[in-house]
Each structure stands twice: as structure tokens, then as C-alpha cells.
Amino acid sequence: MPFDPLTLTYNSAGLIPAIAQDETSGEVLMMAWMNADAVRATLNTRRVTYWSRSRQAFWVKGETSGHVQELVDFRVDCDRDSLLVVVRQTGPACHTNRRSCFYTSVRDGKEIELMGVMD
Amino acid sequence: MPFDPLTLTYNSAGLIPAIAQDETSGEVLMMAWMNADAVRATLNTRRVTYWSRSRQAFWVKGETSGHVQELVDFRVDCDRDSLLVVVRQTGPACHTNRRSCFYTSVRDGKEIELMGVMD
Numbered sequence: 001m002p003f004d005p006l007t008l009t010y011n012s013a014g015l016i017p018a019i020a021q022d023e024t025s026g027e028v029l030m031m032a033w034m035n036a037d038a039v040r041a042t043l044n045t046r047r048v049t050y051w052s053r054s055r056q057a058f059w060v061k062g063e064t065s066g067h068v069q070e071l072v073d074f075r076v077d078c079d080r081d082s083l084l085v086v087v088r089q090t091g092p093a094c095h096t097n098r099r100s101c102f103y104t105s106v107r108d109g110k111e112i113e114l115m116g117v118m119d
Numbered sequence: 120m121p122f123d124p125l126t127l128t129y130n131s132a133g134l135i136p137a138i139a140q141d142e143t144s145g146e147v148l149m150m151a152w153m154n155a156d157a158v159r160a161t162l163n164t165r166r167v168t169y170w171s172r173s174r175q176a177f178w179v180k181g182e183t184s185g186h187v188q189e190l191v192d193f194r195v196d197c198d199r200d201s202l203l204v205v206v207r208q209t210g211p212a213c214h215t216n217r218r219s220c221f222y223t224s225v226r227d228g229k230e231i232e233l234m235g236v237m238d
Contacts (some may be wrong), residue, residue, distance in 0.1 A: 026144075104194060109121055
């Protein structure tokens, strides 16, 4: 079946959540949002491209930091309302310079940090 | 630092996206939504509990199907606006009886199915 980005289900702001997972480690790196044009750009350029809700603009991941995400696989869920992008990540995925944005764990009611800042 | 579910950032409907990842395989299983009470219930019961947007009710994953998710680790992202739950999944995570909801891949402009229905 040919893929049409317009067959995805977007929220009232025209956005769909996209989870980025590291190809090699399987680690979940981050979650951000795409609109239909960002979906198209991601598939056409193989550079993962989100929609920045704060800047209201395309966000080609790593365009300024160099911490790009090369698309390895693009997956759609059963309800067509969330995406999983398997990526080859250059450098840290998180703007805090950690490997993943999910570096905080809640254990025994307390928050602990699981990973440090990358060199 | 003690964890308070009210310090998370919820959307205008009071919800936060939660990604479920399989503890053993690292596979991303699904994405659903939690409200503050679902976050509390998940942490207190160690049974992953979402908020069903269609039913507008708590959704203790697997309560009717038996395909429960036992909480292994609960993680918060850098912006505190998305969650990652590492789980011990019983049976398929997807309501289509596939291991993961992300069973469709877009390759060369076409949709293909990556996994079949579990026995």
C-alpha cells in the first residue's frame, strides 16, 4: 500500500507524536512532534525533521548542534496516531548533552539521574 | 529529590504521553496517555495504568485482556512533558495481538507489515 502522510491522525494542532529510538542500542532517545510536512521531509531527506512547537517552525534535528538523526526506519502505530523513527544518532540526542532525554528515573518516590553529560 | 506527579507538564486535556518499552528486548511497544492520577496509580500499583481518551476512564493495561504491563522503571524526559515506562509485558501489547503497535514500516514509499499476530 502506498504511504500517504495525510492518512495519519494528527491532533487539533496538526501534529503527531514521534518517538526516536537508537538503531544500535535500542535506547529511546526523545519524543517530539511532526506535522504532515515534517513527515514528508523526514522520509524524503532521511534527516529526521520535527515541528518545533515553541518556535512554530521546522526543526531539522541537529541542524545547529550537529547532533543529527539519520532515518533508518519509519514506523506507524496501529491507530496511525503516533510514529516511531529508528535513527542513527550523531552525538547526544538531548539538548542537555545527555545521550537520551529520558535520563531521570523515579525510584522509591525519588528522582535520580541515570546518565551524565557526554564529552 | 522527591517525585511529585504535579510537577510534570500536561497538555490542555491534563494528559502526558507515555511510551512503553519492553524491558528485555528494548522494543517500543506502544504510546498512550496518562493523567496525574494514572501516573500515581502506575507508580503505586506497579501496573501500568493509562487514561483512555476514547472511554474517558482509567485504563489498567491488560485488565480485560490479561496482557498486563508490570512497571520496571519509570522515566521522565528533560522537559518533563513525556514519560517512558520500561515494562515486563505479558502477551502482545497491541490490541491487534501483535507484539508491538508499531508493526507497520514505510519503506520506499510503501507500507509493509513487520510482524504477525501472536498465537
